[in-house]
Amino acid sequence: MNKSVVPFNKEYFSQIVDFVKPLWSFSDWEDSFRKFYTEIILQNSFFENGLAFQIAENQEPLAVTFFQKKFDKNNLNRWISENAGDFTAAQKQSINLCTEYLACMDSKVHSLMNENDIKLSLFVSCKKGYGSIIFEKLWNHLKNLNYKNLYLWTDCECNWQWYLKNGFILIEESIYEKFNDGTKKYKTYIFKKKLND
Numbered sequence: 137m138n139k140s141v142v143p144f145n146k147e148y149f150s151q152i153v154d155f156v157k158p159l160w161s162f163s164d165w166e167d168s169f170r171k172f173y174t175e176i177i178l179q180n181s182f183f184e185n186g187l188a189f190q191i192a193e194n195q196e197p198l199a200v201t202f203f204q205k206k207f208d209k210n211n212l213n214r215w216i217s218e219n220a221g222d223f224t225a226a227q228k229q230s231i232n233l234c235t236e237y238l239a240c241m242d243s244k245v246h247s248l249m250n251e252n253d254i255k256l257s258l259f260v261s262c263k264k265g266y267g268s269i270i271f272e273k274l275w276n277h278l279k280n281l282n283y284k285n286l287y288l289w290t291d292c293e294c295n296w297q298w299y300l301k302n303g304f305i306l307i308e309e310s311i312y313e314k315f316n317d318g319t320k321k322y323k324t325y326i327f328k329k330k331l332n333d
């Protein structure tokens with residue numbers, strides 16, 4: 137498992153989309169819309185800031201992590217306008233609900249951050265074990281860049297327990313009412329981990 141961490145190659149976007157699509161979109165949706173919807177989540181997390189990383193092997197991403205500084209801006213709106221198809225009213229509503237949710241959670245975390253803090257905006261491991269590997273390799277890099285705290289938000293559709301097992305402090309647990317489905321509450325979580333004093 138001696139693979140190196142290198143800057144993220146944007147050509148891997150579609151492979152990451154295919155990997156997280158079953159987790160982050162509904163199986164009864166049309167496949168092209170599922171891909172579009174999932175890529176919204178990825179595009180929302182990606183910043184041209186030199187803080188997106190990967191471990192890959194044989195043209196396949198094994199793990200990726202994207203980070204955001206407090207004032208970094210993404211290209212989500214441009215990406216949506218350039219890539220949107222001829223969507224139905226229901227699909228448009230799903231897109232709006234999704235972007236509203238992402239903006240709400242992002243702004244909660246940004247309000248907790250100082251300029252010298254950093255946010256983990258995407259963390260995906262396509263092969264078990266590489267989540268910890270990429271994280272351990274990046275930890276010292278982030279410390280050396282003098283960031284003070286690492287923040288992130290996640291939710292019940294993600295492997296949020298990973299952060300509890302890996303020394304993060306749960307600082308807020310909440311419910312996103314608009315995504316409740318009657319029987320199940322949609323839980324969200326904000327975690328923090330100290331990088332430097």
Ligand SMILES: CC(C)(COP(=O)(O)OP(=O)(O)OC[C@H]1O[C@@H](n2cnc3c(N)ncnc32)[C@H](O)[C@@H]1OP(=O)(O)O)[C@@H](O)C(=O)NCCC(=O)NCCS
Nearest residue numbers: 259260261262263264265266267268269290294295296298
């Ligand atoms: C969160 C995530 C990135 C963690 O990555 P990971 O590679 O699964 O994490 P780890 O490296 O810690 O490995 C997980 C477990 O697999 C075990 N493992 C590692 N290598 C293994 C292998 N080759 N075979 C079997 N098990 C293995 C680890 O020991 C660990 O076990 P533990 O939970 O009992 O400690 C990953 O679950 C993921 O991509 N989830 C989907 C997206 C997501 O939810 N992202 C995070 C929230 S936004």
